[in-house]
Amino acid sequence: MNLSHHLIDQLRRAMAKLQFPEVPLVLEQPPDPQMGDRSCTVALALAKALKRPPRQLANEILSAFPKDDPLIGRVEIAGAGYLNFFWSLDAYRVTLQQILTEGEGFGSSEIGAGEKRLFEFVSANPTGPMNVVSARAAAVGDSLVRLGKKTGFEANSEYYVNDAGKQIEMLGLSVQARIKQIQGLAAEIPEGGYHGGYVKDLAAQAIAKYPGDPVGASAREMGRWTAQRIVEKQKSALDAYGVHFDRWFYESELHESNRPEETLEKLKQAGHIYEKESALFFRTSQFGDDEDRVVITSDGRPTYFLPDIAYHLDKAERGYAKVIDLWGPDHHGHVQRMLAAMQALGFPDDFLEVLIVQQVNLLRSGQPVKMSKRTGEIVTLEELVEEVGSDATKQIFLSRRWSSHLDFDIEAAKDRSEKSPVFYVQYAHARISSIFRKAGAYQVIQDGDYKKLGAVEERDLLRALSLFPDEVEASALQMAPHRLNAYLSELATIFHKFYHECRVLNEDDAPLTRARLALCRAVQITLKEGLRLLGMSAPEQM
RNA sequence: GCGCCUGUAGCUCAACCGGACAGAGCAUCGGCCUUCUAAGCCGAGGGUUCCGAGUUCAAGUCUCGGCAGGCGUACCA
Missing domain, CATH: 3.30.1360.70 (Arginyl tRNA synthetase N-terminal domain)
Structure with missing residues (x-):
C-alpha cells in the first residue's frame, strides 16, 4: 500500500x-x-x-x-x-500500522520490475591509493545500488580493475627502481613512473617475495604482482569504509579470453574501423564524438579504449538492461566516445549512462590541502576514513548532488560539537533508542490509541513518514541519494520538535504512551532504513 | 581555441527533470537543560538566484549570447 x-x-x-x-x-x-x-x-x-x-x-x-x-x-x-x-486520519493510521508490520521493508517498491542494472564505480587504477573523488564515488555508487535494490531493480555493483597495459609495466619498473635503490644501486624511477611512498613499501615487500633476484623478474610480472597488492589494499580500505562490491572485474580476464580482439572484429565487420597512418581508427565521430578515436596504435598495441568497449559489451552480455558508470571529472572527456561506441554497436541510447562525480576540494580549517599527484602526496580514501570516520564522510558526500563541485573541510567534518550537522539524523535515532531503553516492556498500540495522536507535531511526523516511500522512489529513479539524505534530515527535525513538545512516556496515560511509542518506533524504523540506504549506521547510543 | 561541469544568503549547499511567498546548516544576535540524550529546541536579521536577451499562463530550472572558476582536450590509463 x-x-x-x-x-x-x-x-x-x-x-x-x-x-x-x-x-x-x-x-x-x-x-x-x-x-x-x-x-x-x-x-x-x-x-x-x-x-x-x-x-x-x-x-x-x-x-x-x-x-x-x-x-x-x-x-x-x-x-x-x-x-x-x-x-484522512485513516490514511495516517494505515501508514503507521504499515511501518510497524513491514519494518525495514517499508518504502520498498517494485517500480524497477526486476530490471538488471549494473553500477560500476571507483575503478581506480591499481597503481596507487584511492583519492577523495573515489571516496565520493564509492559513497554515491554504493547508495545507488542500495536504492536500486530497494525499488525493485536487480542492481549490482562492480569495480573494474585496469590490471593490464602499459601502466602496469610502468608500475613494475618503478618498483624495480626502488628495489635497486634499497639495495644500494643507482636507479631512477622512469619518466611517467610512480613516485609515491607506497612504491617503496611495495619494493620492500617484493624483496621478501622474490628473495633471489627481484629485479630479474620482468617489469610486467613485477607490475602484476604489485598491482595485486595494491588491489588488496584498496579492498580493505573500501571495507573499512563500508562499501562492498558484488564483483571485482579484472581487465586481464578480458585479454585472456581475447575479448578486445573479438570486439575489434565486430567493429570491423560493422564497418566502423579504418586504417590511417598504420593505426586503426574507430569512426566514433559518426555517433556524436568530436573526432575518431584510435583503437590500435601504429605499433600494434590496443589503446585502453578497446578493452573498455569489450568490457561494456560483456556487461550487456551478462544481461544488464542498463549500465551506469560513475567516473571522475578527469574522465569527462571520454564520455562522448564511449556513448558513441555503444550507439555504434546498436545499443539503445539509454543503455549506458555516465555520471560524472565532480571534484572534491579538500580543506583543513578553510585552507586548501596541498596535494601532488606526481610525487604521490595525496590524501587517500583510507586516511580520510581513518581521520573523519566513514559515516561522517559519507554524510558529507551524500548531502550534495554528485555533480556539484564540493568543498570538504576535514576539520569541520571531524567536529563533534553541536555545530556539526553531520550526526543530526543519527542523533534522532539514538534518542528514540534511549526512550525505548527507558520504556520497559513495549506495549503494542491498540485501535483506540490512535485517537490520542492529535498534536501538530504528531501529525507532522505522520505526514513525513508517509512520504518516505515517495522519497526512496524519487531518489532511486533520479539517482539522487542526496534527496533521501535531505528527507532524513527533515524527518529528524520533525522528530526533534516532537520530542521537545510531546513527552512520550506518561505514567498516567497508557493509551497516549502506547500511541507515541508506536510513532517513535515507526520513526526509528524509517530512520534506520533510510540510513542503511545511504550506507550509514544507525547507532543506539551516541 | 574547442568540449564538459559549476555559478543561489557572509560561508557550505538544497530547491522533487517548468509550478505556489527561493529553503537548510554554519556564521551573527537573542531565548530554553531539577522532566524520556542540549550532538537538541524556539526566535531575529540576511537574496537583483553571475549579467543580458528570449520561450512560457508560469523560469533558479529550458534556449541563445556574454562574464567568472574548475576539469578535460594523446597512437596514456
Whole structure:
C-alpha cells in the first residue's frame, strides 16, 4: 500500500472518465503543510493543450474524483489550479500500522520490475591509493545500488580493475627502481613512473617475495604482482569504509579470453574501423564524438579504449538492461566516445549512462590541502576514513548532488560539537533508542490509541513518514541519494520538535504512551532504513 | 581555441527533470537543560538566484549570447 500510488491511480481514473489526454501524473509536496499533503499540477499542464482555464479543469477533475475514498480526507483547488489533497486520519493510521508490520521493508517498491542494472564505480587504477573523488564515488555508487535494490531493480555493483597495459609495466619498473635503490644501486624511477611512498613499501615487500633476484623478474610480472597488492589494499580500505562490491572485474580476464580482439572484429565487420597512418581508427565521430578515436596504435598495441568497449559489451552480455558508470571529472572527456561506441554497436541510447562525480576540494580549517599527484602526496580514501570516520564522510558526500563541485573541510567534518550537522539524523535515532531503553516492556498500540495522536507535531511526523516511500522512489529513479539524505534530515527535525513538545512516556496515560511509542518506533524504523540506504549506521547510543 | 561541469544568503549547499511567498546548516544576535540524550529546541536579521536577451499562463530550472572558476582536450590509463 503506497498512498501516493493510490492517489495517482484515482487521479488517472478521474482523468480517463473525463476523456482527458494521458499525461504523466506527478505528485508534489505543497510548500506549506496547511495547503495539503500532496498536490498535483496536472490541471495547469493540461490548460494549454485543451485551451481552457486551469481552474476550470481542476474543478472538473475534482468532480470526477471519487468522494468516498476512505484514505483521502478532502481535496482543494488552490492558486492557479493546483489540486491539493489531504489524507484522512485513516490514511495516517494505515501508514503507521504499515511501518510497524513491514519494518525495514517499508518504502520498498517494485517500480524497477526486476530490471538488471549494473553500477560500476571507483575503478581506480591499481597503481596507487584511492583519492577523495573515489571516496565520493564509492559513497554515491554504493547508495545507488542500495536504492536500486530497494525499488525493485536487480542492481549490482562492480569495480573494474585496469590490471593490464602499459601502466602496469610502468608500475613494475618503478618498483624495480626502488628495489635497486634499497639495495644500494643507482636507479631512477622512469619518466611517467610512480613516485609515491607506497612504491617503496611495495619494493620492500617484493624483496621478501622474490628473495633471489627481484629485479630479474620482468617489469610486467613485477607490475602484476604489485598491482595485486595494491588491489588488496584498496579492498580493505573500501571495507573499512563500508562499501562492498558484488564483483571485482579484472581487465586481464578480458585479454585472456581475447575479448578486445573479438570486439575489434565486430567493429570491423560493422564497418566502423579504418586504417590511417598504420593505426586503426574507430569512426566514433559518426555517433556524436568530436573526432575518431584510435583503437590500435601504429605499433600494434590496443589503446585502453578497446578493452573498455569489450568490457561494456560483456556487461550487456551478462544481461544488464542498463549500465551506469560513475567516473571522475578527469574522465569527462571520454564520455562522448564511449556513448558513441555503444550507439555504434546498436545499443539503445539509454543503455549506458555516465555520471560524472565532480571534484572534491579538500580543506583543513578553510585552507586548501596541498596535494601532488606526481610525487604521490595525496590524501587517500583510507586516511580520510581513518581521520573523519566513514559515516561522517559519507554524510558529507551524500548531502550534495554528485555533480556539484564540493568543498570538504576535514576539520569541520571531524567536529563533534553541536555545530556539526553531520550526526543530526543519527542523533534522532539514538534518542528514540534511549526512550525505548527507558520504556520497559513495549506495549503494542491498540485501535483506540490512535485517537490520542492529535498534536501538530504528531501529525507532522505522520505526514513525513508517509512520504518516505515517495522519497526512496524519487531518489532511486533520479539517482539522487542526496534527496533521501535531505528527507532524513527533515524527518529528524520533525522528530526533534516532537520530542521537545510531546513527552512520550506518561505514567498516567497508557493509551497516549502506547500511541507515541508506536510513532517513535515507526520513526526509528524509517530512520534506520533510510540510513542503511545511504550506507550509514544507525547507532543506539551516541 | 574547442568540449564538459559549476555559478543561489557572509560561508557550505538544497530547491522533487517548468509550478505556489527561493529553503537548510554554519556564521551573527537573542531565548530554553531539577522532566524520556542540549550532538537538541524556539526566535531575529540576511537574496537583483553571475549579467543580458528570449520561450512560457508560469523560469533558479529550458534556449541563445556574454562574464567568472574548475576539469578535460594523446597512437596514456
